[in-house]
Structure formats: C-alpha cells, structure tokens
Amino acid sequence: MMVDKDDQRLTELLSAYLDGELTDEELAFVERTLDSDDTARRLLDELRRTVAVVGNLPKRSAPVTLTEDIGAQLERRALLGDTGTVTPAATAGSRSSWSTLLSMAAALAIICTGVVWYTYNPTGGNLPVVQDRVARNENVVSAPGAKPSGHRGKGIPVPPAVPAGRQIDEDAWMAAADVTRLVAVDAKMSHLRAHRFKNEDIKLTIAARDGADAKTLAQRLVSTLRSESVVDAAPSKDETPLRKLASRGFFLKGRPGVNYEGPAGEQQVLVRLSRRDRDRLFADMEQWSGIEGRAVLQSGPVRVSGLESSRLALAGTERGGPTPTERAQPGSAEGAAEMWGKEAETSEGDTEPVHPGVGLNVLAELAKVLAPSPEVKKADLDASKETPPSDLRDDTLIAAKSTGVAEPAADAIGTPATDDTAVGLVDAAGKSRASSGKPKSLVEKKMAELAPDRVRRARRTPSRAIMPGPTVGEAVASADKGTVDFVPDDAAAPDDFVTVVFRFIPPKLLEARPPKPEAPGGTDTKDKPAKKIDSIRK
Amino acid sequence: MKSRPNSRRAQDEPYAGRPIPLRDLELIEEAKTGHSEAYGELVLKYQDRVYNACWRICGHLDDAHEVTQEAFLTAWERLDTFRAQSGFYTWVFRIAVNLAISRRRKEARQQHASLDQMAEASGTQVSELASAASESRRDDPGLQAGDAEAQALVTHALQALDRDHRAIVVLRDMEGMSYHEIGEILDLAPGTVRSRLHRGRMAVRAALTSCGEGAEADER
Numbered sequence: 001m002m003v004d005k006d007d008q009r010l011t012e013l014l015s016a017y018l019d020g021e022l023t024d025e026e027l028a029f030v031e032r033t034l035d036s037d038d039t040a041r042r043l044l045d046e047l048r049r050t051v052a053v054v055g056n057l058p059k060r061s062a063p064v065t066l067t068e069d070i071g072a073q074l075e076r077r078a079l080l081g082d083t084g085t086v087t088p089a090a091t092a093g094s095r096s097s098w099s100t101l102l103s104m105a106a107a108l109a110i111i112c113t114g115v116v117w118y119t120y121n122p123t124g125g126n127l128p129v130v131q132d133r134v135a136r137n138e139n140v141v142s143a144p145g146a147k148p149s150g151h152r153g154k155g156i157p158v159p160p161a162v163p164a165g166r167q168i169d170e171d172a173w174m175a176a177a178d179v180t181r182l183v184a185v186d187a188k189m190s191h192l193r194a195h196r197f198k199n200e201d202i203k204l205t206i207a208a209r210d211g212a213d214a215k216t217l218a219q220r221l222v223s224t225l226r227s228e229s230v231v232d233a234a235p236s237k238d239e240t241p242l243r244k245l246a247s248r249g250f251f252l253k254g255r256p257g258v259n260y261e262g263p264a265g266e267q268q269v270l271v272r273l274s275r276r277d278r279d280r281l282f283a284d285m286e287q288w289s290g291i292e293g294r295a296v297l298q299s300g301p302v303r304v305s306g307l308e309s310s311r312l313a314l315a316g317t318e319r320g321g322p323t324p325t326e327r328a329q330p331g332s333a334e335g336a337a338e339m340w341g342k343e344a345e346t347s348e349g350d351t352e353p354v355h356p357g358v359g360l361n362v363l364a365e366l367a368k369v370l371a372p373s374p375e376v377k378k379a380d381l382d383a384s385k386e387t388p389p390s391d392l393r394d395d396t397l398i399a400a401k402s403t404g405v406a407e408p409a410a411d412a413i414g415t416p417a418t419d420d421t422a423v424g425l426v427d428a429a430g431k432s433r434a435s436s437g438k439p440k441s442l443v444e445k446k447m448a449e450l451a452p453d454r455v456r457r458a459r460r461t462p463s464r465a466i467m468p469g470p471t472v473g474e475a476v477a478s479a480d481k482g483t484v485d486f487v488p489d490d491a492a493a494p495d496d497f498v499t500v501v502f503r504f505i506p507p508k509l510l511e512a513r514p515p516k517p518e519a520p521g522g523t524d525t526k527d528k529p530a531k532k533i534d535s536i537r538k
Numbered sequence: 539m540k541s542r543p544n545s546r547r548a549q550d551e552p553y554a555g556r557p558i559p560l561r562d563l564e565l566i567e568e569a570k571t572g573h574s575e576a577y578g579e580l581v582l583k584y585q586d587r588v589y590n591a592c593w594r595i596c597g598h599l600d601d602a603h604e605v606t607q608e609a610f611l612t613a614w615e616r617l618d619t620f621r622a623q624s625g626f627y628t629w630v631f632r633i634a635v636n637l638a639i640s641r642r643r644k645e646a647r648q649q650h651a652s653l654d655q656m657a658e659a660s661g662t663q664v665s666e667l668a669s670a671a672s673e674s675r676r677d678d679p680g681l682q683a684g685d686a687e688a689q690a691l692v693t694h695a696l697q698a699l700d701r702d703h704r705a706i707v708v709l710r711d712m713e714g715m716s717y718h719e720i721g722e723i724l725d726l727a728p729g730t731v732r733s734r735l736h737r738g739r740m741a742v743r744a745a746l747t748s749c750g751e752g753a754e755a756d757e758r
Contacts, residue, residue: 012736019710021717021732050743053692054711062589063603067581070610 609634695745
C-alpha cells in the first residue's frame with residue numbers, strides 16, 4: 001500500500017499505532033509500512049510529537065475551593081431540596097478540604113442550638129411530623145433525594161409544607177423558644193429519660209454558648225444519628241417541585257429524613273430510631289455533657305406542640321389548595337403564598353399535591369375553637385402555682401408559664417390576642433375562608449364535631465397545667481381516632497420505632513434574644529438552672 | 539522507527555482493562571451508605587483530572603470549575619446507580635465530559651456564542667495556558683519558550699476542533715484513556731473513537747506543522 005494512495009487510512013492507523021490500539025493484522029501492516037516508507041515514518045514522528053505536545057499541556061490542580069464548593073453546592077441543593085443530601089460528618093487528616101465541606105454541612109446554616117423533641121410512635125407510620133409553630137408558617141419538606149429506607153417503618157407522612165417563614169418575627173419565635181431557661185445537661189437528661197413518652201411530647205433543647213461548640217455538638221449529634229438511625233422518608237412522589245423549592249434539607253444521606261425549616265430558620269430533622277437506638281443515642285448525648293459548661297439542655301413539655309400542628313397539616317392535605325385569595329393574605333402568609341404560588345405552578349400532576357394554605361386555615365380555625373376564656377387561663381396558671389415542681393416537666397412548665405414564654409404554639413393558637421402571628425393567621429384565614437367560600441375541609445368538619453367544651457374542660461383541669469395537654473393535637477387526635485393513644489415508654493419494645501425530631505436553631509436567635517425577667521416566685525429548683533446558664537453565658 | 543507502541547498496551551495504559559481499584563470500590567460502597575467522607579476521598583482523588591479535562595474541553599477555568607463541581611454533585615446524587623461496571627473515574631468522566639459538551643452545545647445555540655465567543659474562549663484558554671506555562675517554566679527552567687508557543691498553538695488548535703473531537707483528544711492524549719473507555723464515556727464505538735481521534739490529531743498536527751513552517755520561514 002502506498003502512502004499517497006490512502007493517506008488518511010494510514011494516518012489513522014499510525015495514530016492508533018501510537019496508542020497501541022491496532023489489531024494484530026493492522027499492526028503487522030503498519031510495521032511493514034514503516035519499515036519501507038520514509039513518509040510514513042515522518043508522519044508517525046509528527047503524530048508522536050503532536051501527541052506529546054498535547055499530553056504536555058500544562059495541567060492545573062483543581063482549585064482548593066473546589067471541594068468546598070462541592071460541599072456548598074450539596075448544601076445548597078439540600079437546602080433547596082433539589083437532590084441528595086450529605087452527611088456532615090467531618091473527616092480528618094488529609095481529607096481536610098472535605099472535612100471543611102462536611103463541617104460546613106454540619107454547621108447547616110449556622111447551627112447552634114438544637115432542640116430534640118421526640119414523640120413516641122410504636123406503630124410505625126402515620127405519626128405526624130412535629131411542628132410546634134405551624135402557626136408561624138413552618139416549612140415542612142422531605143429530605144432531598146430521600147428514598148424509602150426500606151426498614152420496618154411505614155414511612156412518616158410528610159405534612160404539607162406550610163409557607164416559608166422568612167417573614168416570621170424572630171423575636172416572637174424566640175419568645176416561644178424559651179432558651180433563657182436552660183439547664184445543665186446532666187441534670188435534665190435524667191428527667192428527660194425518666195419522663196419521656198409518659199406524655200405526648202417532650203422537648204429537649206441543646207444550646208451552646210458559642211457557635212464552635214454548638215457545631216461540635218451538632219456534628220456529634222448528626223454523626224450519632226447517621227450511624228444509628230433509620231430515618232423514614234417520604235416517597236419520592238411526595239417531593240413536589242414546590243416542596244423542593246421550599247425545602248430545607250438536613251444531611252442524613254442514606255438515612256433519608258424528613259426535614260424542614262422552622263419559621264426563624266431553625267432546622268428540624270425528623271428521624272426514626274428503634275427504642276434501643278434512641279436510648280443509646282440519648283445515653284451518648286448525656287456523655288456530651290463533656291463539652292458542657294457550654295452544652296446545656298432544656299427539657300420539658302411543649303404544651304401545644306407540633307404534634308397537633310402536624311396532624312392538622314396532614315389533615316389539611318385532604319383539602320384543596322389555597323385559593324388565590326389565601327395566597328394573597330398579608331403578613332406571614334404572604335411569603336408563603338409566594339412559595340406556594342410557585343408550587344401551584346409546578347406541582348400540577350403530582351399524585352399528592354401539597355396545599356400550603358391549609359395549615360394556616362386549620363390552625364386559625366383551631367385558634368378560634370380552642371381559645372380559652374380568661375377564666376380558664378387564670379385557672380391554669382393558678383393550678384400551676386399550686387402544684388409543687390415535682391419533676392422537670394412541672395418545673396419547666398411552671399417556669400415557662402410564669403415567664404409567659406411557654407406553650408409557644410398555645411400562644412399562637414390558644415391565645416391569639418397575645419400573638420400577632422396568630423391574630424394574623426386568624427384574620428387571614430377568616431378572610432380567606434369568607435372570600436373563597438370553599439367548603440369545609442375534612443379537618444374542619446372533624447373540628448366541628450369536636451365539642452369545644454371538651455377541650456376547654458380539659459384545659460381547666462389543674463393537672464393539665466402540670467401534665468401537658470390535652471393539646472390541640474390531642475383534640476385532633478381524638479377527633480381522628482376517638483381517643484388519644486399515646487403509649488407509655490415501657491410499652492415500647494426495644495425494636496419499636498420512635499420518632500425523634502431534632503431541631504437546630506441558628507445562634508443569632510439565641511444571641512439576639514433579650515434577657516427575660518426573673519420568674520416571679522421561682523423556687524430554688526427553678527432558679528438554679530437559669531442561674532447556671534447565666535453563669536455559663538457570662 | 540524502532541519503537542513498538544503497541545507494547546505499551548499492558549504497562550503504560552493505566553486504564554485499559556484495569557480492574558477498579560479496590561479502594562475505590564470500598565469508598566463507593568461506603569459512600570452509598572451515606573458516608574460522605576468516603577465520597578470526599580473519591581472527589582479528592584479524581585478532581586484534578588476531571589478538572590483538567592473539563593478545562594480543556596470547556597476552554598475556561600471557570601467553566602471547568604462549574605462542570606467539575608456539577609459532575610461530582612451529579613455523581614453523588616446518582617451514586618446508587620453506579621454498578622461498578624466501569625471505574626469510578628470513567629463514570630465521573632462520563633458525567634463531566636457530557637456536561638462539558640452539553641455546555642458547549644448550549645453556548646453554540648446561543649445567538650452570540652458563535653465565532654466570537656469561540657475565539658474568546660480560545661483566547662481565554664490561551665491566556666490561561668500562558669499563565670500555566672509561565673508557572674511551569676518557573677518550576678522547570680528547562681522548559682523553553684518555544685514549548686509554550688507550541689502549547690499555545692495546540693490549545694488554539696484544540697479549541698478549533700468540534701467538541702466531540704476535542705473531548706476525544708483530551709481524554710486520550712491528556713488523560714491516557716483507552717479507546718474503549720473513551721467510547722464508554724462518549725457513547726461511541728471504539729472505531730469511531732479511533733477515526734475521530736485521528737482527525738483531531740491531524741488538525742493539531744497541522745497547526746504545529748504550520749508553526750514549524752512559519753518558524754523555518756522566519757529563519758530563512
């Protein structure tokens with residue numbers, strides 16, 4: 001074969017020859033040609049030089065920020081709910097940049113304080129996601145990329161995302177958070193462990209004096225969770241586009257979770273653990289008091305917690321989506337309306353559409369139904385004062401009542417006059433309902449069936465001032481099931497699953513919170529923790 | 539010509555037929571179970587190569603950064619679909635290269651993304667190349683200015699190639715991938731890879747040859 005007759009084929013063969021990609025037959029042919037043809041050899045040399053120049057083009061190392069950028073993107077996507085999540089466990093040694101990434105993830109939008117808040121659910125699925133401040137438009141989403149874990153749980157229904165809370169008054173939120181009454185972890189964990197699941201919910205707050213310690217705490221928490229938890233997840237079909245838009249992810253890759261953002265930017269992570277693992281986790285957390293002096297806990301009941309809110313939210317899914325009027329409501333609903341408007345545009349065809357305005361309306365409705373009379377409120381407070389602080393829950397509740405910062409959701413729901421948000425919600429919901437003329441939702445019908453007197457009567461019961469409840473959640477649960485079916489801890493088998501909600505609060509909220517007046521008539525039991533925290537903070 | 543390039547097949551081609559590194563498999567399995575630190579190790583291991591390839595294909599460092607980032611993010615998201623039928627690097631390269639190519643396609647569709655932008659891209663890369671070459675010379679004083687010129691020409695020539703040809707040249711001559719791997723990444727038959735690689739190399743060779751002829755003319 002002459003070169004000038006089939007130059008292209010020869011050069012292609014020479015090119016492949018350089019790469020060692022010839023068949024034996026081709027190789028034999030090329031070698032024969034090279035032995036006999038100077039032009040072919042020259043061509044081969046040129047090709048070799050070409051390849052060498054290309055191969056020697058300067059290389060650049062990836063920017064040192066690339067890994068961090070990837071981490072940031074993962075975080076951003078997680079926050080936006082676009083895609084998968086990432087665990088924020090830090091890595092060590094040579095993986096420093098990834099460690100930075102993971103630290104960033106762990107910090108999760110400046111995590112500083114965590115509230116652990118768990119609800120017992122021995123039956124597996126159908127446990128509502130906890131939301132204590134749905135009235136303040138908490139955003140409920142599923143973890144981006146979350147997939148069913150395939151474990152024993154049936155999956156926790158994800159409440160519809162209630163409008164994003166960016167317009168929420170942070171001071172109001174902080175007033176509800178009651179972070180000034182923090183107690184040392186050691187002291188309170190025992191109470192927590194002793195009393196958990198005896199009532200419908202217990203709130204545990206983990207706070208840190210500064211961001212670094214909080215980050216450490218959060219990392220350890222997440223690390224523990226990551227290794228021990230089996231997190232239920234919403235099926236992917238639940239991840240509507242808007243939910244993705246509105247979502248705030250946490251990082252439990254591989255253990256998909258149901259994560260959502262609170263009104264002030266706090267993050268909540270819902271995980272499910274076996275009771276055994278939960279116990280281990282909590283035991284671990286007790287060990288974390290090693291970083292104490294800084295890590296402190298607050299525990300105590302949340303009288304009207306997210307449980308009912310989530311039930312409401314879940315129930316709300318039975319209803320149609322928000323009307324344009326609802327979306328246009330002022331105040332805290334406004335931002336939500338914007339978000340939901342987006343979803344309304346993008347979620348068409350979803351098998352389980354999310355209806356954002358529902359939670360607001362339902363809560364507003366509840367606020368009307370459950371608002372106690374002034375007499376009831378006074379009776380509750382009197383009862384609380386009369387009862388000795390026999391345990392942590394009592395202590396916390398009484399103290400909280402005294403300072404007027406407890407019962408956050410109760411403030412929002414049951415005593416709307418003291419909460420602008422609630423008032424706004426009531427007004428907004430009332431207006432929207434009046435203007436929309438929509439039929440009552442199932443939950444509204446159920447609420448209508450639920451005699452308001454029953455709720456008020458329960459709230460008048462002195463013990464209810466100490467032993468939290470009946471909450472709105474109970475009321476709704478009663479409406480749903482005819483009974484409140486919280487199972488005591490000792491009824492749970494080690495392999496039964498419990499739901500734990502971890503709540504992370506940005507430190508700025510803690511720092512920004514003005515000091516609260518000392519609780520009047522506080523006992524030593526109550527004052528000590530507060531003083532301890534004060535001293536810690538100082 | 540005494541060398542036997544084909545003898546490189548077994549030793550010098552680091553990827554052809556090479557089993558997936560055990561460590562990679564371990565890391566992937568860990569990452570699949572949620573250990574993002576394991577994934578981080580994979581990222582750190584391959585990010586330079588992916589980044590470089592993307593740089594050459596995209597023509598901009600910024601684009602390379604974005605594409606590399608996106609590739610690893612995408613890989614993370616799809617990690618569950620990774621079946622270890624090819625190496626992790628091949629898989630990530632496939633994602634990255636296709637992202638890079640897609641990006642170029644999008645640019646090409648844009649009204650202002652035709653010749654001027656290509657020229658700008660090429661110029662940018664040449665500028666970046668000059669910077670990199672300068673750094674190289676600092677590190678390696680023996681590197682001649684003429685080499686930098688040749689590299690600039692090659693860079694220009696590469697940018698003048700269409701994206702598919704450029705990607706093949708980059709993957710083969712810079713990344714040392716086999717035809718089979720390139721075919722996997724670009725979803726091409728090895729024969730197609732071979733012919734396109736040949737065309738790409740010939741284009742680059744032409745640029746270098748013209749440079750050499752120009753230099754000879756200058757000397758005359």
